[in-house]
Amino acid sequence: MFKVLRDWIQRYFSDEEAVVLAVLLVLAFTIVLTLGGMLAPVLAGLVLAFLMQGLVVQLERLHMPEGAAVGVVFALFMGALALFLLVLVPLLWHQLITLFNELPGMLAKWQSLLLLLPERYPHLVSDEQVLQAIEAARGEIGKFGQWALTFSLSSLPLLVNMMIYLVLVPILVFFFLKDRRMIGRWARGYLPKERTLITRVAEEMNRQIANYIRGKVIEIFICGVVTYIAFVTMGLNYSALLAMLVGISVVVPYVGAVVVTVPVALIALFQWGWSDQFIYLMAVYGIIQTLDGNVLVPLLFSQTVSLHPVAIICAVLLFGGLWGFWGIFFAIPLATLFKAVLDAWPRNEPTVAPLL
Numbered sequence: 001m002f003k004v005l006r007d008w009i010q011r012y013f014s015d016e017e018a019v020v021l022a023v024l025l026v027l028a029f030t031i032v033l034t035l036g037g038m039l040a041p042v043l044a045g046l047v048l049a050f051l052m053q054g055l056v057v058q059l060e061r062l063h064m065p066e067g068a069a070v071g072v073v074f075a076l077f078m079g080a081l082a083l084f085l086l087v088l089v090p091l092l093w094h095q096l097i098t099l100f101n102e103l104p105g106m107l108a109k110w111q112s113l114l115l116l117l118p119e120r121y122p123h124l125v126s127d128e129q130v131l132q133a134i135e136a137a138r139g140e141i142g143k144f145g146q147w148a149l150t151f152s153l154s155s156l157p158l159l160v161n162m163m164i165y166l167v168l169v170p171i172l173v174f175f176f177l178k179d180r181r182m183i184g185r186w187a188r189g190y191l192p193k194e195r196t197l198i199t200r201v202a203e204e205m206n207r208q209i210a211n212y213i214r215g216k217v218i219e220i221f222i223c224g225v226v227t228y229i230a231f232v233t234m235g236l237n238y239s240a241l242l243a244m245l246v247g248i249s250v251v252v253p254y255v256g257a258v259v260v261t262v263p264v265a266l267i268a269l270f271q272w273g274w275s276d277q278f279i280y281l282m283a284v285y286g287i288i289q290t291l292d293g294n295v296l297v298p299l300l301f302s303q304t305v306s307l308h309p310v311a312i313i314c315a316v317l318l319f320g321g322l323w324g325f326w327g328i329f330f331a332i333p334l335a336t337l338f339k340a341v342l343d344a345w346p347r348n349e350p351t352v353a354p355l356l
Helices: 002-012 016-035 040-061 066-120 127-153 155-178 180-188 196-234 239-249 255-272 276-300 309-329 331-344
Strands: none
Touching: 016 196, 040 066, 040 155, 040 196, 066 127, 066 155, 066 239, 066 255, 155 180, 196 239, 196 276, 196 331, 239 255, 255 276, 309 331
């Protein structure tokens, strides 16, 4: 047993750079797991600056001074943030409150429809099954009401945290963009001089993560805007709220599109019933999902490392369980990080004795 362990360590950790890279990875994950809550504004600012540094570099290549490039990109960021807070958030909040107020009427209508099922399909559905389903739905609604009341009572600390984010994150984004070279030199000063492996993994991950995050942000924006235009054109209620859900659903591969289809179908069915309008809407929604999966995703992520669907699902479950929404969002980049590390990791292959 000890010989097997010793041979494994000698094979994978005999290189000094491999040991340093392993220590850095363990240290980074430990900091995020233990101090992630306190450092959340810093991490958010770092991610946003990472997203925007590509545009800064492109402006610098067009012979724009570094300060001016940073100023232009930061002004665009602040403009987008103001547009989100002043236009999109009030619209979403209004539609959410309207949906919450109309929810009892919607549930009463669905209850009356469920009570008709035993008469129409007596061999498939019984009265007891319908009553059990209604009681279960009432119990879940009661839990949701308790959660909403608790959330409203505890919303003051949440508002304080949001105000902290709105002040700190833009400041951090500005300094991360402005002093990115100085911060990079400071961080490299603590690394060993011989860091070929670390540099190779860092360059690969910089390319892969940058492509993925920027592509995913563009995909969320395009899917949300196109869905909103389609829903508004067809007259669907709560178009902005549903379009936001559709845009966010692309973060979770395979599962997100299936899950978000349920509220879209239920609201459309409640509004129009089983009519031609409902069928047209679901057909348009299906076309949007098909174009997203077969046209937009290949265009945006053609340069990213392909991962097996099983690896993607495992990464979403693991990192989503650890860090919630942000873990789900960064599941694929983190899985790509592990893949890049494994591919670049030095190995001392055991020598095989020649056969006689």
